[in-house]
Amino acid sequence: xxxxxxxxxxxxxxxxxxxxxxxxxxxxxxxxxxxxxxxxxxxxxxxxxxxxxxxxxxxxxxxxxxxxxxxxxxxxxxxxxxxxxxxxxxxxxxxxxxxxxxxxxxxxxxxxxxxxxxxxxxxxxxxxxxxxxxxxxxxxxxxxxxxxxxxxxxxxxxxxxxxxxxxxxxxxxxxxxxxxxxx
Amino acid sequence: xxxxxxxxxxxxxxxxxxxxxxxxxxxxxxxxxxxxxxxxxxxxxxxxxxxxxxxxxxxxxxxxxxxxxxxxxxxxxxxxxxxxxxxxxxxxxxxxxxxxxxxxxxxxxxxxxxxxxxxxxxxxxxxxxxxxxxxxxxxxxxxxxxxxxxxxxxxxxxxxxxxxxxxxxxxxxxxxxxxxxxxxxxxxxxxxxxxxxxxxxxxxxxxxxxxxxxxxxxxxxxxxxxxxxxxxxxxxxxxxxxxxxxxxxxxxxxxxxxxxxxxxxxxxxxxxxxxxxxxxxxxxxxxxxxxxxx
Numbered sequence: 521x522x523x524x525x526x527x528x529x530x531x532x533x534x535x536x537x538x539x540x541x542x543x544x545x546x547x548x549x550x551x552x553x554x555x556x557x558x559x560x561x562x563x564x565x566x567x568x569x570x571x572x573x574x575x576x577x578x579x580x581x582x583x584x585x586x587x588x589x590x591x592x593x594x595x596x597x598x599x600x601x602x603x604x605x606x607x608x609x610x611x612x613x614x615x616x617x618x619x620x621x622x623x624x625x626x627x628x629x630x631x632x633x634x635x636x637x638x639x640x641x642x643x644x645x646x647x648x649x650x651x652x653x654x655x656x657x658x659x660x661x662x663x664x665x666x667x668x669x670x671x672x673x674x675x676x677x678x679x680x681x682x683x684x685x686x687x688x689x690x691x692x693x694x695x696x697x698x699x700x701x702x703x
Numbered sequence: 704x705x706x707x708x709x710x711x712x713x714x715x716x717x718x719x720x721x722x723x724x725x726x727x728x729x730x731x732x733x734x735x736x737x738x739x740x741x742x743x744x745x746x747x748x749x750x751x752x753x754x755x756x757x758x759x760x761x762x763x764x765x766x767x768x769x770x771x772x773x774x775x776x777x778x779x780x781x782x783x784x785x786x787x788x789x790x791x792x793x794x795x796x797x798x799x800x801x802x803x804x805x806x807x808x809x810x811x812x813x814x815x816x817x818x819x820x821x822x823x824x825x826x827x828x829x830x831x832x833x834x835x836x837x838x839x840x841x842x843x844x845x846x847x848x849x850x851x852x853x854x855x856x857x858x859x860x861x862x863x864x865x866x867x868x869x870x871x872x873x874x875x876x877x878x879x880x881x882x883x884x885x886x887x888x889x890x891x892x893x894x895x896x897x898x899x900x901x902x903x904x905x906x907x908x909x910x911x912x913x914x915x916x917x918x919x920x921x922x923x924x925x926x927x928x929x930x931x932x933x934x935x936x937x938x939x940x941x942x943x944x945x946x947x948x949x950x951x952x953x954x955x956x957x958x959x960x961x962x963x964x965x966x967x968x969x970x971x972x973x974x975x976x977x978x979x980x981x982x983x984x985x986x987x988x989x990x991x992x993x994x995x996x997x
Contacts, residue, residue, distance in 0.1 A: 592771070592772065611859070612859040612865075617865060618866060629967035629968065631967065635850060640923040650924055657770065685862075687864055
């Protein structure tokens with residue numbers, strides 16, 4: 521009887537299942553196996569599966585992984601010389617990372633926005649003065665490590681970030697470097 | 704009572720719970736101090752300042768160190784699943800956590816055990832997980848910035864990094880993005896959107912636009928969204944209706960920012976210090992309006 525009054529377990533709608541998973545596409549099966557072993561040994565929850573039909577590259581096996589941790593996982597694979605051919609979200613394999621930047625010139629300061637991340641630099645000193653936006657836990661960490669340091673001396677998000685917010689900040693950082701470098 | 708759930712950008716900060724107070728530029732939880740810079744410490748600092756004016760008890764926090772690897776977030780999720788069903792918080796604000804749909808769903812299930820059910824507010828990573836789980840409607844309030852609103856509006860995007868170009872945020876399209884987020888059931892009961900103009904909306908449409916004072920520099924300042932979430936969380940914990948709390952929080956946050964006379968290099972603690980003065984002005988203004996309308 522008690523079970524009748526038990527609260528209903530909240531569930532995601534079927535369309536949102538796996539929304540936080542991504543697919544790593546590799547050249548051949550041997551790379552898939554090596555990458556799976558490496559990522560599992562590092563403690564990530566990954567599994568081998570067939571690539572979605574929209575993917576035209578690579579072999580007929582792929583690795584499903586936690587998409588939010590893309591930056592950290594790509595860095596780990598790169599260090600082992602196992603970079604994938606392509607990385608796509610499971611639910612929408614044709615989605616591409618943001619490639620549009622919004623630039624705001626405050627006079628002395630310049631701000632670059634990529635997706636949800638904003639990076640602001642003092643044009644006179646080339647010092648990073650602010651990082652804003654984002655929601656993953658590496659954002660406050662990246663801000664702590666980068667703000668107050670010259671653009672050329674600050675660690676890049678690619679080196680010390682771990683998540684997709686870190687990845688978005690890397691894009692803003694690269695664009696800022698391009699804008700600030702002497703032409 | 705308000706409880707705030709989030710992370711500290713230090714790898715070795717242990718899972719810590721308890722009342723949080725503000726000690727100059729740092730929050731203090733037991734014998735641990737964390738400098739208020741941005742993120743969850745900024746949210747807590749703003750909530751404490753707001754609570755001081757309203758005479759509220761100090762907020763309670765569930766905090767853990769996480770620099771983006773997710774280890775701390777997962778420890779905290781596990782703790783919440785065990786701890787929340789026996790808690791008695793009236794408002795729960797979820798903040799910087801590594802988005803993880805499975806853990807989000809377990810935490811939400813634990814929340815459903817709490818009697819009476821607390822008001823749920825989500826921002827940052829936990830809001831991303833709420834959207835990805837398809838359970839945004841379990842929340843009373845989301846507090847996205849304009850870029851995050853575009854992510855909520857894109858039913859396909861698993862993260863703001865993958866928001867499609869035709870949806871990408873444009874300040875002039877915020878009402879359209881709000882409509883789209885509600886159409887696809889990717890919004891909480893209310894949205895408080897921080898942007899050049901702040902918007903307070905629900906499924907019925909935009910209820911208020913807060914457009915002054917205008918300080919362009921605040922867009923660059925990290926932590927202004929965190930302070931907004933802290934202010935609105937404390938106002939709701941005081942018993943105020945969400946719609947009114949969201950409108951007042953937008954006004955207070957903008958005015959506190961304005962009073963700090965910010966540049967794009969200003970840091971968020973500079974504006975948090977002005978929250979009490981901004982509250983005084985905004986609440987007095989509301990009182991005068993109320994009197995006029997009698």
